[in-house]
Amino acid sequence: LRIAQSYYNAKDDANAIKEFKKYIENYPEDPQVGDVVEAMESAVKRKTALTTATAIGTGTATATATATTSTEGMAISESVETLKGILEKYPNSKIAGEIQYKIGKKHYDDKNYDKAIEELSKVIVDYPETNSVNMTQFYIGEAYYKLKKYEEALTSYNRFMQNFPKDEYVIDALFHSATSNYNLKKYKEAANSYDTIIKKFPESEFVSAAMFNM
DSSP states (O other), rough: OOHHHHHHHHHHHHHHHHHHHHHHHHHTTOHHOOOHHHHHHHHHHHHHHHHHHHHHHHHHHHHHHHHHHHHHHHHHHHHHHHHHHHEEEEEESHHHHHHHHHHHHHHTTTOOOOHHHHHHHHHHOOOOOOOOTTHHHHHHHHHHHHTTOOOHHHHHHHHHHHHHTOOTHHHHHHHHHHHHHHHHHHHHHHHHHHHHHHHHOOTTTTTHHHHHHH
């Protein structure tokens, strides 16, 4: 691990990624593996950011935009493939659920919402006790919301709010539930949710929008 960290600190990301992978493969049950995965992802992002910067410095505006999109996609793709490889090799690892969540979340970040739902749903089915199950349920709702599948979004948001009523993202889920109901022309339900936001979360950033929509 020290070798990987040394490469990482020296900004030799290609070798850092290689050494981080070796560590994860050799010690899949180590408590530090979660942190190692995070470090590896950071190295991947930095490596692709450097590629993007090079493209920006040498290309036209169109080529720059294309390069930026391409390299961002490469970063997500490389991270996903690495995580899938770890999961396939060590499906019973203590961090398997967290890895599955990361795979789904990366698809969400890449705006591949259908794939995000598919991968995040595996967390609920296969790893229901993982620490990220709350965020898994939330982002499933968010993915449906982005796809404008409001009925499915409402089901996911309601499940999230029922299971994790004190989670910090409940207000987000409540606001998007209200908006989903509004878009489905369920105005009474939408108004009730907006009213709840105003009364229970008076300091929230969503209050002004809720008051406007009321």
